[in-house]
Amino acid sequence: MVDGGAGGRFARTRWEPVAISLGAIGLTGLVGAVLLLAGGFDPLAAAAAMVRGSVGSWDVFVSITLVRSVPLILTGLAVALAFRAGVWNIGAEGQLYAGAVAAAGVGLAGGGLPAVLLVPAVLCAALAAGAAWAVLPMLMRVRLGVGEVITTILMNFVGIHMAAYMVHGPLQESRGVFPQTDAIAEAARLPPLLPGTRLHVGFAVAALLALGMTVFLHRSRAGFRIRAVGASPEAAHVSGRIDARRVLVGCFLVSGAVAGLAGGVEVAGVTHALYEDLSPGWGYTAIAVALLAGLEPLGVLVTGLLFGALQAGAGAMQRDAGIPAAWVGVVEALVILAVLGLDRLRRTGGRVLPGIRIGGGGGA
Amino acid sequence: MTRPLARLGGIERRFGAVLALDGADLEIRAGEVHGVLGANGAGKSTLLNVLGGMLAPDAGVVEIEGRAVRLGSPRDAWALGIALVHQHFTLVPRLSALENLALGAGHRRGLAGDLEKLMARTGLRVPLDARVEQLGVGDRQRIEILKALLRDPRVLVLDEPTAVLTPDEVDGLFGLLKELAADGRAVVLVAHKLDEVLGVADRITVLRNGRTVLTGPSAGRSVPELVRAMVGGDAVDPIALGLTGVDAGATGAMSRPPAERGETTTSARALHAGGVVVRLRGAALADRSGPGVHGVDLEIRRGEIVGVAGVEGNGQRALALLASGRAVPDSGSAELPSGIGFIPQDRSTEGLIAEFDLVENVGLALQREPEYVRGPWMRWDAVRDAAERIRERFEVAAPSVTTLAGALSGGNQQRVIVGRELTLARDFLVAENPTRGLDVAAAAFVHAELRRMATEGVGVLLVSTDLDEVLGLSNRVYAIARGRLHDVPEERRTREGVGAFMLGGTADG
Amino acid sequence: GGGDAPEAEPTLRVALLTSGPVSDAGWYAGAYEGLMRIEQQFGAQVSHQQTATPAEFDEAFIAYATSGYDLIFAHGNEYQDAAIRAGERFPELTIVVSGGGRVSGNVAPLIFRLEEGSYLAGMAAAAMTESGIVGMVGGVEIPPARGTFVAFEAGARSVDPDIEVLEVFTGDWNDVAAAKEATVAQLSRGADVVIHNLDAASFAVFQAVREARAAGRTTWAVGMNSDQNDVAPDVIIGSAVIRIADAFVETVRMWQAGEVGGAAIYASTRQDVIDFVFNPELLDRVPPEIVQRVSEARDMIRAGTLDVPRIEFVEGEAGVR
């Protein structure tokens, strides 16, 4: 057992998420097969395509699955950190868009700069923008006691429309024709992690962040205080003399920043320009990613990869097995439900998945 | 009465690793008050929860009037005339007292009317329209009891109902229980104050480690005998037993000499020379739930135990928060030392984090101590050692230090907190109802520890609703009423005397 | 799925990318029909993927290219950048980007001159309006959509120079509630003929017009993208149609003749890909001379003697003419 206090409500070995995920895939296979047959599709072909398209070859795994998992891992980490502190930040989606807009802005403006300066600048801009997008809900929580679940959801919609406005207005491509920005400067783009693949250093950033966050949460005093406040603000204050409000504010902003980073990394690492509909709802999927990982950062790395593989395989299901996109949503849902089901059945006493505590509402 | 009204036989119940009940028996006859005794964690609540339909036993039989029954839910129990008053409150904080009483009472006309009658008859009065979250523990306990009585039960089961009631209320309640028994019902009562139990119970049952070790008439039984049955050893702490009028210093052979330092019987008075360690001047603090405190002038010297007696909800909370440095005074000043320990009254929500293990719960307080951190990092190894020490010295009944705090019985939870806070209390210790819900041995142990701290020159502020505790331990005594402290002069330090001071200022019962 | 045709000569492999469901009975559905026709007529092996995000664009191109597809229809301007990237990486591959704006050796925009259809629609609308106000409800404001509205306006003015034209964008091709309210708002501003440039949400436009009709007003709608005349035969006077499937089939022919790449492909009334078709059930309500003028105008456009205003957005071509 690495860390003395790692136990508590989230005590679980690092590999449990993997085990659960594997079992879940099997279970999903069954239900999914039945449904697909009913829909008149060939489950075996679908499964084969799924595997081929996610882990079929080293190149596919690296260039598609890993690339897909980056925003999921980053937003998942953002959500995990917030939830650990009892901050129910459902706003990763909006914060992601804010980060993407900022990254695109800096990436376009900073044309002259060398990569060593511009890349960090782009990522910092994304972090700052993500945090900024969390400020309003944070203030409403600590000053007015308005629960952040709803305010962050609302900020998501605002963020999406804000990004849309940007690509139609201030940041629109120089020809002023299409709803997108110009390509950001070469020097602003994330270098490839493995040359010859699409995998960019953003993945390394995400992995290191997950590692660092695990150590931080379980080994550092600040991390322990965060967990304490998340588990019981009263006890944290009375027995730990911890200033719950400071922890809450800090985690809210950092969570927003990390979600913003996800957007920045996506723009600087993959799309190299800002478009409408940049995210298919990563910010929401992230909640499932984080909770399935038991809010353990390293677990998020695993579940993020699982979802990345899932989505990569989904694309292949359409291309190679002719399964319509609608069905893909069904399959993804099945996987999540199967993971949940297994998790509950495997569990003997003591929740493994923490219940997100919206109850009690605002009062910081 | 030959045939028992209710009988539980060979009940077993396991919680994960813990075997809470290991073939316990309980036999309840009509017309009796039946006392159930046992150390913390003995299985009393578990057994009564089985009788109340809250818990399904893993094995064993439940018979009502000789008929084997299955109690799948509280509803089943009520149907058979069994009503349970839980040890831990089972009220909905944001609903009014009336709504809580109506809950589960089903469609019922004139509920308020019935309640008025009931309150009049039993003398248990509660403000029906107040939201429960705004009420003190006393009121909450009364609501719980009324809730049970509303069902007009044949078997009334009360799990530690007296802990938070004033002496008068306790007497009132016991009178009521006797009446109920008198008209052919049965009452099952759990309490840790053996003299209380012996006073009211016709028969008793003693549990130890989930087994019934003694059962029979209470007549002619002595406290030490019961203690021996409960804990095996013979811990006799007059204060904890509620034998009144004891002198703090002299008596009180402790359950066990504190580990490292040898036996110490030095009276705390010896150290009166000690310098002032805490100074509150005109301190005031508002408090949402309760009157708060105002104009508090209080000096505590090293080596003395200052007791504050009072009826629940007269500002004890605010006083404790001020003195422990958890809150800064709205007005006035508070000079506090650095090494403060605080034993809060609400162990489950304020003292411990249920889903953290013991190591983490110890770390919760120690993380402010330099020796348990290195730079930004926690020294978990050191914390773990501290937790181990506490577990051994304070005899916490937990499989290991990685047990979740939530899985401990109330008594054992309290031991963890006391152990933890004593290590912090280098200069000053605030103890808020430190023995509430503790069994005799545990209470005796806590009292001994408080005394030891004093003798080592630590100033102690003991805030308690337990008069015997305050009188028995304190060098100086205050009564708190409506948020004001009243110094109780030497000659008035008796149950009656202090009681007068307490009630003198109090508004609510 | 891709049914393998007998391996006489290497089978043609064609893929389609859409960023919306092909079940919209409109813009995307037309493309999917095209793909199916290609499968039948050329015995091609075909495949379709609905992409959700820009991140998937590159993925899809790479996946199709590496599994040996020859021709990819990317049905929307949003694909253009990824198409150029893929085109550079896979020289063998040919990509046709519907409504795209960027050209390279093996990437060609497929531009539908829907303006020509909506110009004719504008003429019809001007003839039908009594209030002298016509409305336009759009989804996302992109050049092709703006273009159709510009042309619609011009067509209307060619009949009634001082006609008033209202314009609203809902920001979503498929949000029926938004489309409905936008239409109601315009009807309430006095518009009595409404044209749309929407996807599935277009049904809500017709619904709103129907309800206004039920409330006693004489109101009309104009179909767009596909022949929607029988969706609401009671209110749609006609539809400006794109025969996407025809255009795709024609494009494959051009590709086989090695004529695709390096320049934009224009599909217009000339190839009959674009047209305006009156709703036969309401033909009697339309002034005959307008039917006449519309068909004359169509011929002039075909002949190139009538110049329909449009928004150019392909690289190298000037802005609005």
Place this chain on the structure above:
Amino acid sequence: MTEAELSLFLEASVRLGIPLALAALGETISERSGVINIGLEGSIIAGALGGALGALAFGSAGLGVLTGAAAGMLVAAVFAAFAVGLGADQIITGTAVTLGGLGMTGAVYQARFGATGTELSLPTLQALPLPFLERIPLVGSALFAQAPTAYVAYVLAPMLWYWLFRTPAGLELRAVGEAPDAAKAAGVRVRRVRFLATLVGGVLAGVAGAHLALAHAGTFAENMSAGKGFIAIAVVVLGRWNPLLVLGAALFFGAASALQFFLQALGFDLPYQLFLALPYLLTLAALGGWVGRARAPAALAIPWESE
């Protein structure tokens, strides 16, 4: 705006508010029992498709609403089986159910009408003006010349309010949402209550979806629910978990949404994306302004296990 325009604006507000109101009223019930159903979106889209198919099959929009309600309930039952029955995390379950709901409806729609869909035109719910009431100046036509489903919402709000706050059953439901263990100790069947409350939420979400398809659009389109499930959840908070206020909040949000189209139609030349963000900004303002410390049910979203 002229008075005519104002009343038209009010009509639009109500039209846009009604589906939200229906879904939010249902969600109010399930949240009061401690269950937050993020899967609401799935129930709404299922209700839309169910409504469309039913209306086609029976040739009656009225019956369509019933089938829509059934479809919404079906989706909610899946959610409840996991979130209530298995005690799985409600947020994850909801996410999955939304994904699955959107996917399954698309799949069924394509299976029924072919891959490229079809130009459905359905029997629609005609507006049903109420005599006299409709003539009330300004608000009359806005409130009382609506589709029948609107009146369902009007009637339901006060009924649910009374049921929640004035009946023993309502008391039990609130107790379950505040303190399930206490409720159980008081003999309330916690799981059953939560299960049924969730189903009720699904039924109303289904009706909301049917309203979208049959009263609003007169057709079905994939993803036509367009995020209304999330907005409905926000509306519940804005309405402080009180059915009457929730109805008001839904209409408020409807007005905020209607505003954008009128400002556009009135020719205000702001980028429309800003108009689109308007409702959410106004809601944020409202939350900050008056909702203040409205507290969610204490046990909201916390899985509950007996013993």
